[in-house]
Amino acid sequence: MTSSFFLDGKEIPFKEGQTVLQAAMGAGQYIPHLCWRPELEPHSSCRLCIVIISGKPFSSCTQPAMEGQKVECNTPKLNAMRRAVTQLLFVEGNHYCPSCEESGNCKLQATAYHVGMQDSHFPHQFPIRERDSSHPRVNLDRDRCIRCETCVRASRELDGKNVFAIHGRGIKSRLAVNSPTSLLKDSGISPDDMAVKLCPTGALTVKRVGFEWPIGQRIYDKESLATIELREYANQEAVHG
Amino acid sequence: MTPIANMQLETAIHPEGLKRVVIEPITRVEGHGKITLLMDEQNQVKQARLHIVEFRGFEKFIQGRPYWEIPVLVQRLCGICPVSHHLAAAKAMDMLVGARKLTPTAEKLRRLLHYGQTLQSHALHFFHLASPDLLFGFDAEVAKRNIIGVIQAHPAIAVQGVMLRKYGQEVIRVLSGKRVHGNFAIPGGVNKKLTKEDRDYLMKDLDQVLEWSKGAVDIARGIYTGNLAENASFGAFRSNYLSLTAPDGSFELYDGGLRATDANGQRIFDQVNNDHYLRHIHEEVKSWSYMKFPFIVALGNDDGWYRVGPLARINNADRMPTPLAEEERRRFAAMGEGGPVHATLAYHWARMIEMLYAAEAIRDLLDDPDIYGDDLLTQGERALEGVGVIEAPRGTLFHHYVVDETDSVVKANLIVATTNNNTAMNVAVREVAAHYLDGQELTEGLLNHLEVAIRAYDPCLSCATHALGKMPLEVELLAANGNLVDRLVRNADGHCEEK
Numbered sequence: 001m002t003s004s005f006f007l008d009g010k011e012i013p014f015k016e017g018q019t020v021l022q023a024a025m026g027a028g029q030y031i032p033h034l035c036w037r038p039e040l041e042p043h044s045s046c047r048l049c050i051v052i053i054s055g056k057p058f059s060s061c062t063q064p065a066m067e068g069q070k071v072e073c074n075t076p077k078l079n080a081m082r083r084a085v086t087q088l089l090f091v092e093g094n095h096y097c098p099s100c101e102e103s104g105n106c107k108l109q110a111t112a113y114h115v116g117m118q119d120s121h122f123p124h125q126f127p128i129r130e131r132d133s134s135h136p137r138v139n140l141d142r143d144r145c146i147r148c149e150t151c152v153r154a155s156r157e158l159d160g161k162n163v164f165a166i167h168g169r170g171i172k173s174r175l176a177v178n179s180p181t182s183l184l185k186d187s188g189i190s191p192d193d194m195a196v197k198l199c200p201t202g203a204l205t206v207k208r209v210g211f212e213w214p215i216g217q218r219i220y221d222k223e224s225l226a227t228i229e230l231r232e233y234a235n236q237e238a239v240h241g
Numbered sequence: 242m243t244p245i246a247n248m249q250l251e252t253a254i255h256p257e258g259l260k261r262v263v264i265e266p267i268t269r270v271e272g273h274g275k276i277t278l279l280m281d282e283q284n285q286v287k288q289a290r291l292h293i294v295e296f297r298g299f300e301k302f303i304q305g306r307p308y309w310e311i312p313v314l315v316q317r318l319c320g321i322c323p324v325s326h327h328l329a330a331a332k333a334m335d336m337l338v339g340a341r342k343l344t345p346t347a348e349k350l351r352r353l354l355h356y357g358q359t360l361q362s363h364a365l366h367f368f369h370l371a372s373p374d375l376l377f378g379f380d381a382e383v384a385k386r387n388i389i390g391v392i393q394a395h396p397a398i399a400v401q402g403v404m405l406r407k408y409g410q411e412v413i414r415v416l417s418g419k420r421v422h423g424n425f426a427i428p429g430g431v432n433k434k435l436t437k438e439d440r441d442y443l444m445k446d447l448d449q450v451l452e453w454s455k456g457a458v459d460i461a462r463g464i465y466t467g468n469l470a471e472n473a474s475f476g477a478f479r480s481n482y483l484s485l486t487a488p489d490g491s492f493e494l495y496d497g498g499l500r501a502t503d504a505n506g507q508r509i510f511d512q513v514n515n516d517h518y519l520r521h522i523h524e525e526v527k528s529w530s531y532m533k534f535p536f537i538v539a540l541g542n543d544d545g546w547y548r549v550g551p552l553a554r555i556n557n558a559d560r561m562p563t564p565l566a567e568e569e570r571r572r573f574a575a576m577g578e579g580g581p582v583h584a585t586l587a588y589h590w591a592r593m594i595e596m597l598y599a600a601e602a603i604r605d606l607l608d609d610p611d612i613y614g615d616d617l618l619t620q621g622e623r624a625l626e627g628v629g630v631i632e633a634p635r636g637t638l639f640h641h642y643v644v645d646e647t648d649s650v651v652k653a654n655l656i657v658a659t660t661n662n663n664t665a666m667n668v669a670v671r672e673v674a675a676h677y678l679d680g681q682e683l684t685e686g687l688l689n690h691l692e693v694a695i696r697a698y699d700p701c702l703s704c705a706t707h708a709l710g711k712m713p714l715e716v717e718l719l720a721a722n723g724n725l726v727d728r729l730v731r732n733a734d735g736h737c738e739e740k
Contacts, residue, residue: 098422099314131305133647139307207648208338210309214425214433215418 005069007051014065021049021060024073025233030226031073032082032111034089034200035148036061038236040157046148047085048111050078083115091122092171094129094143095201101210102202104218108146110225129174134185137207138196145175145203155195163187163195175203250671253279253288257724260284262683267291267692271321271701276670276691284681289674291667291695293532293702300653308337308644312426315640315655319701321365323422324358324413325633325658328495329640331426332629336516337644339621340429346614347430352495353606354416354425355631356599359494360450361409362634363551363596366699367457368402371589374693375464380686398460401453405596408450412603415439430618440607447604451565454597458569461593465586473576476585476669476694479504481537481547482556483522483661485632488512490559492566492598494632500557501537501547506580509537515630518639524656532663532702535656546664549636550698551591556581561594563601569594585669588697595634633658635699659700669694 004013007024014023019042024031035046044059051060052072060073072078089108097103129142147166152175155163167176179187189195191206199205215221219228253259256279265275279288299318303311312330316323328351335343343351373386376395384390392399410420416433417423425431465472481504485497498512499521513521524533525542536545547553556577561567573590576582582591606612629640636658643652673694678687 098317099310101310101313131649133307133649139648207307208309208428210307211313211424211427212432215423217433 003065003067005065005067005071007071008074012065012071018065019061020051020053020058020063020065020071023065024060025230026237028230029073030230031060032114033061034107034111034146035150037150037154037198038233039194040150040153040198043149043153046089046146048082048115050081052078079115083117084121086112086115086117087119087121089146090117091120091124092127093146094126096143100144100202101205102144104215104221105213106202106220107200107225108144110220113220114225125171127171132177132184133207134183135187135189135207136185137191138184138189139205139207140175140177140184141203141205142174143203144201146201147173147175148200150198150200151175151195151204154198155189155193158194161188161193161195163189163193250286250289250675251667256288259287262688264688264691267695267702271319274695274700274702276695278674278678284679284683286674286679289667289671289691290529291663291670293530300655303650303653305649305651307648308334308642308650309428309648311642311650312428313422313424316422318655318657320421321701322358322362322634324354324417325631325638326640327417327423328355328426329629329631329633329638330642331428332496332631333627333640333642334428335629336627337624337642338428339623340619341621342619343430344614344616344619345611346434347617347619348495349606349609349612350416350431350433350435350617351426353435353603353612354413355495356602356606357409357412357416359409359634360454360596360599360603361406361413362699363592363599364402364405364409364457366634367461367589367592367596368399368405370699371696372398372402374689374696375461375589379690379693380684383685383689386689401456405450405453405457408446409599412443415443427618429620432617434615434617435612437613440612443603444607447600447607451597451600451604454593454600455565458590458593458597461590462569462572465584465590472586473584475690476673476697477583478585478668478672479583480665480668481509481540481545482553482581483537483547483549483637484554484557485630485637486512486557486559487562492554492558492561492570494554494595494599496631499630499637502557502581504581504583506556506577509539516628518628518630518641522639522656524660530663532660533656534663535661536664546668547661548665549658549661550588550634551595552582552588553636554632555591555594561598563598563605565601566594566598569597585672585694585697588699592699635659635701636661657701659698659702662698662700666695666698666700669697 002013004011007029012023012027021031021036031049033049035043036049042061044062049060050057053069097109103109131142132140149166152164155161163178165176165178166173168174177184177187196204259279259281262278262280263275267274267276274291274293277290277292278286280286299315303314306314312327312334315330316327318326369388372391376391377386414420417425425433481501483501485493486500487493487497499518500511501509503509510521521538522535523538524535526533536542537547555570555573561570573594626643631638638658639656641654642650645651670691673690677690681687
């Protein structure tokens with residue numbers, strides 16, 4: 001027997017063990033997210049996938065789908081909150097889209113468009129963060145890091161390297177490199193690592209190839225974030241079940 | 242015409258008690274600047290200066306950024322000629338990746354982008370910014386002396402200006418993805434090929450663009466020669482000229498060697514390798530402007546200042562590579578009677594000859610089979626230092642970068658076209674102030690004469706101010722009677738002293 005719940009009134013089937021987000025994505029219903037990746041353990045830190053269940057907020061990436069539950073997702077109030085959360089991500093880093101090589105390929109930027117972000121709204125914090133360009137092939141620009149820990153998890157779970165960690169707490173937390181010198185050049189990072197490939201912003205990039213993708217041929221130039229994410233999830237499901 | 246440019250009005254010997262007249266902001270130019278005059282009780286001009294009051298700091302804040310980011314980052318210097326900064330930086334980055342010679346396709350596509358930009362920028366300046374002065378008169382009614390007035394009185398000319406600019410913008414969009422601040426040139430080449438469909442789209446309107454460009458030269462020439470005596474002497478002065486030229490001495494906008502000529506048309510230097518520009522060009526800083534003052538080293542900072550831009554390029558070129566532009570260059574050169582044309586207002590005429598050249602060059606490139614090639618990138622032995630020089634619409638543009646082993650920029654020097662014309666624009670202001678305003682009761686029309694002189698150079702004031710921490714400053718405390726009470730000076734090295 002197939003179980004199901006209701007997402008904004010629409011019936012969503014799910015399999016045992018699936019989260020609300022997984023089931024929704026599998027049913028073609030996009031829920032905004034930044035720190036969640038289908039191939040990684042959920043992290044529940046970006047707060048974009050928050051939904052309301054029985055009047056209470058839950059991260060849909062960690063909340064198990066349950067029979068018959070009523071989930072609110074695409075509501076004006078939640079969308080406004082997602083927009084504010086995205087704006088906070090922008091102002092607490094240093095994100096200069098006009099000169100960023102990831103512009104057009106950046107999931108953070110695409111998310112900002114998706115949630116209707118028109119401006120930063122909140123005062124910019126202008127934090128001072130160190131860039132690590134010591135590695136010959138990989139660049140770490142902490143100005144663009146949103147501390148979603150995608151690289152931390154990908155390095156550990158997919159690359160088997162454990163190159164990254166979050167150091168410090170709260171507003172002073174930053175991405176740290178697990179190497180004798182704390183520099184990328186002395187870590188085991190490689191440009192082919194999933195930690196680099198899955199970074200949703202331009203914090204981790206492969207050196208010397210920036211801007212090789214012309215405007216009009218970048219990831220989010222032709223298709224929306226939701227379309228791409230749903231297709232990738234469907235492909236992932238088809239391969240791994 | 243003044244035999245030697247008027248340098249006397251730069252600083253009044255006794256500024257105390259003089260009347261101060263300020264034109265702020267200067268209108269119909271890009272960026273923010275002001276003109277100040279100090280005049281005595283008889284309205285005799287004692288000091289005339291062009292001040293650049295905005296401040297950018299690009300040379301400083303690009304330090305630490307990866308080199309491949311720079312061509313996209315520095316184009317944000319400007320909204321009118323971002324392509325110039327994009328290409329100058331990309332040329333410097335070519336040196337860093339060892340791409341001393343681009344593939345034919347890459348170089349021709351970059352040239353196409355550059356000519357599109359030259360066309361749109363020149364059209365913008367002549368039709369939108371300068372034509373109100375030229376068509377109505379320098380002291381015409383101020384309510385009429387603007388682009389709206391041009392649209393009402395000369396709708397056909399106004400429409401041509403808009404459409405010419407639109408065409409240039411379309412060339413830029415097709416190649417770089419956006420009309421302003423696109424993304425095309427990358428270290429070692431370009432990131433996108435031109436399709437047959439793109440080519441056909443750009444060819445569609447080209448005949449009309451050529452006709453309008455020819456018409457624009459006729460208008461500019463007609464205005465200049467229609468009142469030759471007045472136009473040839475207005476804000477005119479003898480000067481040196483600097484530009485790129487091709488190895489055979491012909492006109493060049495994208496590449497080539499540096500050529501400097503003196504006021505008589507004699508060579509000061511020729512075909513100087515771009516990498517060696519610092520051997521020939523230095524910059525001076527002055528306390529009253531955020532813009533630096535470049536000069537030719539061999540002549541010193543008093544006599545070595547020069548002019549760049551359309552007037553310098555047409556004066557310096559032995560010939561134009563395209564037939565229609567060459568025909569017009571010959572007519573222009575005849576006005577110099579064997580030497581350079583020194584008239585400030587001749588800039589407009591020269592600018593329209595360049596716009597015609599740009600249209601012809603675009604046509605030639607679109608007919609060239611190389612332009613459809615797939616070989617877009619090249620590289621060679623890496624280097625840690627790169628210089629890119631290009632002829633931007635407003636003049637010679639220098640980009641110079643040093644990177645470290647981590648690919649990060651550690652040093653940058655930008656000498657922007659308008660900066661090269663800094664002394665010349667100040668001299669033009671002094672010339673006009675001395676000849677038209679001295680002893681006169683000031684009116685809006687008279688003050689506009691100063692702006693007309695500045696506008697002829699098509700300055701981009703926002704492009705021209707980058708230095709951070711290098712600018713000397715003077716702060717003076719004056720008593721009510723004008724007597725100096727205290728004075729604090731910060732030198733170019735950042736050291737402060739009381740004087």
